[in-house]
Amino acid sequence: MKSEELSTFLNISGIPTTSFYEYKISNFIQNELNQMGLEFTIDEWGNIEIFIEGTSEEELVFISHMDHPGFELTEKISDSKYKAIPLGGLPKNCENLSTPIIVFDNEKIVKGKILKSSDSSIVEDYRWLTKKEVIIEVNESIDLPAPAVFDLPEPKISGNQVITPVADDLAGCSIILETFKKLKNVKTKYSMRAIFTRAEEVGLVGARVIADSKRIKNDSIIVSIETSSELPGAVSGLGPIIRAGDRISTFNNDGEIILLSAIQKIQETDKGFKFQRQLMNLGGCEASAFLPFGYRVTGITLPLINWHNSTPDGNVEPERINILDYENAIKIMTNIGKLDIVEPEKYYKRLIDLPDEADRLKGN
Numbered sequence: 001m002k003s004e005e006l007s008t009f010l011n012i013s014g015i016p017t018t019s020f021y022e023y024k025i026s027n028f029i030q031n032e033l034n035q036m037g038l039e040f041t042i043d044e045w046g047n048i049e050i051f052i053e054g055t056s057e058e059e060l061v062f063i064s065h066m067d068h069p070g071f072e073l074t075e076k077i078s079d080s081k082y083k084a085i086p087l088g089g090l091p092k093n094c095e096n097l098s099t100p101i102i103v104f105d106n107e108k109i110v111k112g113k114i115l116k117s118s119d120s121s122i123v124e125d126y127r128w129l130t131k132k133e134v135i136i137e138v139n140e141s142i143d144l145p146a147p148a149v150f151d152l153p154e155p156k157i158s159g160n161q162v163i164t165p166v167a168d169d170l171a172g173c174s175i176i177l178e179t180f181k182k183l184k185n186v187k188t189k190y191s192m193r194a195i196f197t198r199a200e201e202v203g204l205v206g207a208r209v210i211a212d213s214k215r216i217k218n219d220s221i222i223v224s225i226e227t228s229s230e231l232p233g234a235v236s237g238l239g240p241i242i243r244a245g246d247r248i249s250t251f252n253n254d255g256e257i258i259l260l261s262a263i264q265k266i267q268e269t270d271k272g273f274k275f276q277r278q279l280m281n282l283g284g285c286e287a288s289a290f291l292p293f294g295y296r297v298t299g300i301t302l303p304l305i306n307w308h309n310s311t312p313d314g315n316v317e318p319e320r321i322n323i324l325d326y327e328n329a330i331k332i333m334t335n336i337g338k339l340d341i342v343e344p345e346k347y348y349k350r351l352i353d354l355p356d357e358a359d360r361l362k363g364n
């Protein structure tokens with residue numbers, strides 16, 4: 001199975017990226033938007049934004065991030081050795097396995113590896129690297145600072161999965177691109193905005209500066225488009241997840257019933273449509289960056305295997321997502337384009353209108 005929708009994801013997720021060094025992804029997205037004929041703006045922090053005006057003022061803002069955990073080389077120790085600091089959560093065993101890495105800049109890629117540490121003073125986590133820095137050995141001299149990521153095989157389809165260096169969150173970015181490609185010529189009731197952010201993995205930074213700037217009108221609903229580690233009740237292959245919350249927050253029902261209404265629309269013709277609903281509490285996501293500023297938030301997330309390239313016991317592996325989950329997420333998103341504005345009174349009509357049986361409760 002290889003749909004056209006998947007090719008964007010296969011192309012983008014082979015591009016190296018990490019926090020503060022998202023420019024290759026940013027260029028890819030800008031190029032895609034140009035080809036689609038969709039106008040975009042780039043704010044002072046490098047976040048990319050597109051907007052499709054609907055027939056109402058009601059606005060949904062889809063957010064995904066362009067970065068992924070990696071390293072930043074900051075200091076030269078010798079001709080071939082550099083200190084590097086982790087950017088985001090990384091598998092603990094990357095340091096014990098002489099893990100191959102690539103250092104990238106605009107022109108070239110330099111291969112190297114993480115050196116095994118002799119430092120035994122560090123308390124080990126069950127899965128994650130807790131150290132503040134690692135030593136990276138490379139074949140040539142590097143201009144500092146410079147980004148490095150794991151040297152993993154190119155993205156590929158294997159059975160019903162995509163195995164890739166980066167699903168988090170380039171799957172989210174490509175889901176948004178595919179959705180806007182489909183909706184750009186559709187007269188939607190909702191106005192739809194999308195923002196591709198930076199530096200999520202080091203503390204939701206791109207999303208927080210946008211929320212703090214208050215440039216998004218306050219009655220908008222923010223929809224985080226993400227991947228998140230599999231959990232019981234959030235299993236890869238059983239459909240995308242309507243995200244009831246994250247590690248930081250519980251999200252808002254006002255947003256969730258829009259996503260669930262889109263699913264009801266799909267179910268009119270596809271009764272067996274697969275989706276899940278869960279509070280994904282292992283990671284934080286960008287919806288939580290907007291909550292403290294008074295925004296209503298919700299999310300769609302794909303169950304992710306080998307989250308942040310870490311197996312459950314901390315070895316380095318490519319990330320994996322299921323193709324059905326990815327395709328169904330796009331279906332939910334594009335069906336929002338067919339919706340009337342979702343009014344809670346209508347959505348909950350069956351609960352608000354009391355049944356005749358209510359009278360039986362009276363008197364005894």
Ligand SMILES: [Zn+2]
Pocket residue numbers: 069168201308
């Ligand atoms: Zn992440």
